[in-house]
Amino acid sequence: MNVYIAEFIGTALLLAMGSGVVANVVLNKTKGQNSGWIVITTAWALGVFIGVVVAGPHSGAHLNPAVSLALAVVGDFGWELVPGYIISQVLGAMLGAGVAYLIYKDHFDITDDPGLKFAPFGTAPAIRNLSSNFISEVVGTFVLIIVILYSTGPVIDDGNATPIGLGSIGALPVAFLVWVIGLSLGGTTGYAINPARDLGPRFMHQLLPIKGKGSSDWSYSWVPIVGPLVGAALAGGLFLLLGNTPAT
Template sequence: MSHFDIFIGEVTGTALLILLGGGVVAGVVLKRSKAHNAGWVAISLGWGFAVMVGAYLSSGVSGAHLNPAVTLGLAIEGGTKWSDVPLYIGSQMLGAMIGALLVWVVYMGQFKAHLTDPEILAAQPEKEGLVDQKAAPAAGPVLGVFSTGPEVRNALQNALTEIVATFVLVISILTQGLNNEGDGLGPLGVLITAFLVVGIGLSLGGPTGYAINPARDLGPRIVHALLPLPNKGGSDWGYAWIPVVAPLIGGALAGGYYNWVFA
């Protein structure tokens, strides 16, 4: 596959992944949305469908990595050239930022209504007072639409959660028979991976919101920091390293484990 194939496939696939995944979170979180308070099951299902759509679209073009942790795991396993890794990751980051921007465009009115609602604004200081006073104020009231955050702020536990969840994702992808030509998963593999993401969300997503994808978290977090949202609060940069570093560790461990046990 050409460098252009990798670029266009990963940008487009990741943008759709974030548009639909971030979109379901926006629908559940934002007060003036018809899906408001639909709950964690809706979010987990929405992210699974988001992965399915993005992966089906880009699988035949770029291999549908859509995730730097997957790219790293594949490079260690041997299915992706190390020289292509920067292009994959850069394309995924760009796609994630485009997808996050589109979420804002689609829900622009709901963001404005939510962030100017007196009830929402009045609840923020009280909510922040329930957790670590030094760290929590950095997370604004709609940051969860764009990026993940922990329910219990403990760096070691949060990192271990993301490492384990990402390991499950990447080892499951690797054992589905990706080949060394980089053609990606077939239609059945894409469907299995989509259900896998739903399962990870339901089983392991509670502690941190299961980023399991550095581009999915960092790209939209940057967009949140740049968007002209009223009363948006901070982007929680103190936590931002965990959903970047931990999934990369999980992906690397999965690639190494695959070579040790399955290769």
Template sequence: MSSSDIFLGETIGTAILILLGGGVCAAVTLKASKARNAGWLAITFGWGFAVLTAVYTSAPLSGAHLNPAVTLALAIKDNGIEWSDVPTYFGGQLLGAMIGAALVWIAYYGQFHAHLTDKEIVGGPGAQATKVKAVEAQEKGAGPVLGIFSTGPEIRVAWQNVATEVIGTIVLVLAVLTQGLNAAGDGLGILGGLVTALVVVGIGLSLGGPTGYAINPARDLGPRIVHALLPLPNKGGSDWGYAWVPVIGPLLGAAIAAGIYNVAFV
């Protein structure tokens, strides 16, 4: 496949991934959404369906990596992709993630405005408990809608947060490498897309509680950049102090998973 196909496929696929994944987070979070408070099951299955849709859309062009961790693992894997293609994959994934996050903002524009100007959300008379919670979040650098765009820990313990992301990514990448590759071995095949989507749901249900299971550097970093740039009222911080965790953790997990695969399965 050509560099232009790789870049276009990863951009389109990752944009769809974040549009639908971030979209379900917005649907569950924002006050004026019909799906508000639908819960963790809605989020985990929403992300699973997002993966499924993005994979089947982009696979013909790029092999549907949609994740720098997957790309890194496929480069480390014996007889994997060329290292020279890695920057092209990374670039498309980051751009696509930013486009997807911007589309979530457009789709929920009115809900974002209503949510972030509501005194029950941002503080005001009769909302003291909510206001205290919001202040605590602000002290940690996370604004009230950052969770729609990026992940964050329930308990901030850096080594544990990294370890959680490493463990989740190892599970994801081993599933991709052992079950999901196409005939060329450079991306997800037809069955692999379904397997990977179900694995993502499983990771969310089992391992998503501590950190929100980024397991994908582009999925977290691209939308975090968009959150920082968008003209959202009372949006608060983008929590850049935590931003390194969902980048380093998944990349480290991918490298470990690829090493396991090369030793155990080749």
């Protein structure tokens, strides 16, 4: 499978699960309405598991521009591949969020609160303080990336190493990593820790004819984009500063 197609499909699967669980928890008259934060964080983690299982053998299953950036910073991934990976991730995230919307459309239609209609698409802070919101995204992504960097290694299959990425760690450890970040650090901003996860669905919220929707909150959108990229760069820089060398 082409690496860009793999990133597209893997990220689409991740967002179908992630946007889907938020819709299930917050929208009216779903089977999972009001089931809470544990349900959301668990399904996001298992959504990562699904995406990594599918894309890992082909692309390394970055599924996240912050992962691609960090691996390029430390020399485990070619800079020339980064733009294509990011575009594939954003487009995949758009598709996944769109699928979740189609599944839950009847529930979107009977939900009055525009904020709840937005929640399955983009992140929003619990308390809007852009400086602390930004720090939350930086720290959450730093934890994600530093663990990934200390866990990656080439996976050998018939003598050929698969691309470095989340697939090099294994899907289940990555799922646990994302789960603990959500449970521990996600309560402030909704832990985007992934620019594609927020940007692609936010575009879909803007574009889709969602009945009674409100603002897509583009004034906040830079936080879940820039914050994770800064966190990834800091993690990569520290990894190199401590004398580590690329896995490849």
